Amino acid sequence: MEIQWYPGHMAKTKKKIQEELKLIDVVIELLDARIPISSKNPEVDSIIQNKRKIILLNKSDLSDPEVNKLWADYYIENKQDFIFTNSITGKGVRELISAMESKMAHVLERDAKKGRMNRQIKCMILGIPNVGKSTLINKMAGRSSAKTGNIPGVTRANQWIRVSNKILLLDTPGILWPKFEDTETGLKLAWIGSIKDTIYDREGATLRLISFLREYYPQNLIERYNIEIDSDDEDITVYEKIAQKRGFIQKGNNIDYARTAEMLLDELRKTKIGKISFERP
Ligand SMILES: Nc1nc2c(ncn2[C@@H]2O[C@H](COP(=O)(O)OP(=O)(O)O)[C@@H](O)[C@H]2O)c(=O)[nH]1
Ligand SMILES: [Mg+2]
Incomplete structure (x- = not known):
């Protein structure tokens, strides 16, 4: 969240990850289940080339179960391995481990035939x-908590975490940049709280959020804030109705837009408005 991306930094990051990828059998691409498009780095597939990949749709405790089903169908259709996870509780971690083991089974078998019996699956x-x-790495490390230290023959700087008898996880993740050139993407990252509040117009973002919720989750908005919405209401009118219901009025009977925005974004991120997904396949 604190990272400042600039071209030199991006090139360096990319090079470092490409170097690490030489050791890696399976890439775990972590996305936010609420925004699988906007939380994807634009270059990730070109960086990893044809490396085996499993997509994790993380924070799936916050996303809309109905939309999750659409994404599941989408990934199945595209023959892409995927798992819905919750890094905090560890939901999906066991599935991830067995998915990696089955994805690599034929390689381990082939290596065993060549006499290489202790072949480990390496992932990042x-x-x-x-x-x-980081939450996921801690969760996976917690399973056995044994750091393996250095493995002979591989870069000394890398530390590996043993997550099963067969699997080693690189202890530092590859941190990639978001698609920041796209304002829609920026908006969605702001809604879910992945962009610092100070670098976007919070009230403007809230107005757009209301517009989105009116279109896709009108009932959630109506029930949470106990308001009526007319189809010809402007979005700003809905914003004001919510403010009034909560009593966010300043001296002189002015709407406190800032306070309303803060409340709405906070409630959205805590799923008080419901489990909401912002992108569909
Ligand atoms: N609700 C929920 N929150 C999560 C989940 N995974 C991570 N978080 C929270 O998201 C925030 C960012 O997590 P972190 O692991 O630091 O992300 P990183 O920047 O990718 O390393 C933290 O507040 C985590 O507690 C999840 O599956 N569900
Ligand atoms: Mg981190």
């Missing part, structure tokens, strides 16, 4: 800031 996590990489 890639993702933009705030998708839950």
